[in-house]
Amino acid sequence: xxxxxxxxxxxxxxxxxxxxxxxxxxxxxxxxxxxxxxxxxxxxxxxxxxxxxxxxxxxxxxxxxxxxxxxxxxxxxxxxxxxxxxxxxxxxxxxxxxxxxxxxxxxxxxxxxxxxxxxxxxxxxxxxxxxxxxxxxxxxxxxxxxxxxxxxxxxxxxxxxxxxxxxxxxxxxxxxxxxxxxxxxxxxxxxxxxxxxxxxxxxxxxxxxxxxxxxxxxxxxxxxxxxxxxxxxxxxxxxxxxxxxxxxxxxxxxxxxxxxxxxxxxxxxxxxxxxxxxxxxxxxxxxxxxxxxxxxxxxxxxxxxxxxxxxxxxxxxxxxxxxxxxxxxxxxxxxxxxxxxxxxxxxxxxxxxxxxxxxxxxxxxxxxxxxxxxxxxxxxxxxxxxxxxxxxxxxxxxxxxxxxxxxxxxxxxxxxxxxxxxxxxxxxxxxxxxxxxxxxxxxxxxxxxxx
Amino acid sequence: xxxxxxxxxxxxxxxxxxxxxxxxxxxxxxxxxxxxxxxxxxxxxxxxxxxxxxxxxxxxxxxxxxxxxxxxxxxxxxxxxxxxxxxxxxxxxxxxxxxxxxxxxxxxxxxxxxxxxxxxxxxxxxxxxxxxxxxxxxxxxxxxxxxxxxxxxxxxxxxxxxxxxxxxxxxxxx
Numbered sequence: 001x002x003x004x005x006x007x008x009x010x011x012x013x014x015x016x017x018x019x020x021x022x023x024x025x026x027x028x029x030x031x032x033x034x035x036x037x038x039x040x041x042x043x044x045x046x047x048x049x050x051x052x053x054x055x056x057x058x059x060x061x062x063x064x065x066x067x068x069x070x071x072x073x074x075x076x077x078x079x080x081x082x083x084x085x086x087x088x089x090x091x092x093x094x095x096x097x098x099x100x101x102x103x104x105x106x107x108x109x110x111x112x113x114x115x116x117x118x119x120x121x122x123x124x125x126x127x128x129x130x131x132x133x134x135x136x137x138x139x140x141x142x143x144x145x146x147x148x149x150x151x152x153x154x155x156x157x158x159x160x161x162x163x164x165x166x167x168x169x170x171x172x173x174x175x176x177x178x179x180x181x182x183x184x185x186x187x188x189x190x191x192x193x194x195x196x197x198x199x200x201x202x203x204x205x206x207x208x209x210x211x212x213x214x215x216x217x218x219x220x221x222x223x224x225x226x227x228x229x230x231x232x233x234x235x236x237x238x239x240x241x242x243x244x245x246x247x248x249x250x251x252x253x254x255x256x257x258x259x260x261x262x263x264x265x266x267x268x269x270x271x272x273x274x275x276x277x278x279x280x281x282x283x284x285x286x287x288x289x290x291x292x293x294x295x296x297x298x299x300x301x302x303x304x305x306x307x308x309x310x311x312x313x314x315x316x317x318x319x320x321x322x323x324x325x326x327x328x329x330x331x332x333x334x335x336x337x338x339x340x341x342x343x344x345x346x347x348x349x350x351x352x353x354x355x356x357x358x359x360x361x362x363x364x365x366x367x368x369x370x371x372x373x374x375x376x377x378x379x380x381x382x383x384x385x386x387x388x389x390x391x392x393x394x395x396x397x398x399x400x401x402x403x404x405x406x407x408x409x410x411x412x413x414x415x416x417x418x419x420x421x422x423x424x425x426x427x428x429x430x431x432x433x434x435x436x437x438x439x440x441x442x443x444x445x446x447x448x449x450x451x
Numbered sequence: 452x453x454x455x456x457x458x459x460x461x462x463x464x465x466x467x468x469x470x471x472x473x474x475x476x477x478x479x480x481x482x483x484x485x486x487x488x489x490x491x492x493x494x495x496x497x498x499x500x501x502x503x504x505x506x507x508x509x510x511x512x513x514x515x516x517x518x519x520x521x522x523x524x525x526x527x528x529x530x531x532x533x534x535x536x537x538x539x540x541x542x543x544x545x546x547x548x549x550x551x552x553x554x555x556x557x558x559x560x561x562x563x564x565x566x567x568x569x570x571x572x573x574x575x576x577x578x579x580x581x582x583x584x585x586x587x588x589x590x591x592x593x594x595x596x597x598x599x600x601x602x603x604x605x606x607x608x609x610x611x612x613x614x615x616x617x618x619x620x621x622x623x624x625x
Contacts, residue, residue, distance in 0.1 A: 027480035029526035031606045051609035065490045120509030127511040147580035
């Protein structure tokens with residue numbers, strides 16, 4: 001921090017302390033009564049503390065510190081800030097004049113606590129390295145196994161899988177085909193592929209540097225951070241990813257054997273290839289601005305067709321149409337979550353659509369895509385390809401407009417968190433309402449009300 | 452000398468103990484790598500004999516400094532950062548010891564004192580999975596050797612002074 005800036009900040013505080021090393025070299029800190037900052041002279045003057053025990057030395061370096069916190073009972077603290085200056089002191093009659101040459105400080109209004117913490121991660125890793133050397137055994141940060149799995153796999157994002165798979169199953173059920181066992185296995189296999197993708201994405205983003213360069217991760221962006229935090233090694237994450245993919249492939253092969261469907265085999269192979277190629281070389285689709293398309297394809301048609309084909313053995317036009325809005329909504333999750341990652345992604349050569357587009361184009365493209373998704377539902381119903389009750393999904397439209405407004409207000413990662421959360425909700429609510437539309441149709445048919 | 456109920460009596464003057472028990476922020480001054488004094492605002496706890504503070508692994512440079520030179524000072528000067536209104540101000544010199552044999556759990560022995568002073572810590576602990584490195588912490592145990600205090604808070608007067616009954620030698624680390 002510049003000394004002049006620090007002096008400006010210091011002048012806003014009601015008190016400060018002066019600190020130095022005493023004659024024996026031990027630190028000593030003393031409250032300063034009535035200090036005055038002279039910005040023009042670049043000095044701070046204060047009454048000399050009374051008594052030999054607290055005489056401010058003029059022959060060695062001294063420091064000044066002041067800070068502020070505001071307690072919010074039951075919540076924590078805000079307005080945390082402090083400023084620290086170092087320099088020499090001289091006496092001027094009854095006063096001490098301090099001439100700072102160095103300064104440091106933190107103000108959470110300028111550097112949010114989460115980012116401040118993130119910038120300390122390298123120090124934490126060095127600290128654990130030092131501990132390991134000192135104690136002669138590997139020491140690293142820990143989390144309970146359940147929480148570690150939750151964090152490493154980014155488990156809450158499974159909603160992106162459940163929506164297309166359940167919708168595929170519902171479309172199949174509407175056509176009169178539903179087998180609970182294969183439906184259950186489909187959900188498990190799809191979830192395993194998704195979690196395997198999440199984990200492999202972290203492995204390759206760490207390897208390629210994108211996550212390490214990101215100092216503003218949020219719960220929705222910047223990866224799980226388990227590798228950067230030293231909670232798991234890259235190798236352990238690679239093994240976890242391989243295990244999840246392995247489980248998915250195994251269940252997929254069982255389903256192919258059970259259904260004897262060549263279409264399912266093709267869809268499964270395509271799904272695994274798209275999933276792996278998302279971040280992994282040589283394709284690295286997300287680094288080439290193709291991540292959104294890969295995600296749309298994988299979490300739209302591939303998941304939905306897969307679930308549908310397991311039940312029916314073939315693909316239908318209805319499944320194709322229903323998969324498109326779901327694909328768009330899921331791609332928009334990635335798209336919006338990439339906005340705060342833009343600087344780190346650009347620095348790591350990860351040319352996502354958000355990196356390629358101007359901020360204005362990013363926002364406009366969001367609106368166009370979201371409206372297109374809703375328009376396809378309306379068109380699908382108008383063409384009698386989707387059942388009438390699926391129009392209830394239009395109730396999610398205000399969420400899209402909310403996100404559109406939110407991403408126009410800030411590019412700050414923490415400021416965007418609300419928009420990112422609403423955008424995830426949009427996918428879940430719109431997908432859930434589509435599903436509800438199908439279930440209503442199935443229910444109505446069961447009671448002989450309609451087909 | 453009065454003290455906090457349930458805690459052993461020490462030699463620190465009662466107004467200073469009361470201040471330690473109420474302070475939400477204390478300035479911990481350590482000797483930096485190049486000999487420069489460096490100050491860090493931290494929440495202090497008094498266990499009856501020592502001042503206890505904790506440092507996250509994220510901000511652990513101070514811990515490294517203390518391992519090199521365990522001499523520290525703890526000053527309580529901010530009247531706004533107290534759990535109750537008090538006039539006194541104090542600065543305490545001492546020898547620090549770092550406890551870090553298991554940064555994941557060892558620091559939790561400070562939790563009862565933390566909880567008693569600032570119950571909101573439990574709210575943050577529930578989010579441990581979201582801030583895993585913040586809750587990997589070392590304990591800084593400061594054994595006071597000398598105390599200067601201003602009972603009425605007026606630091607334009609000469610401070611009162613008290614010293615530990617006998618020299619206390621601290622270990623650099625466990």
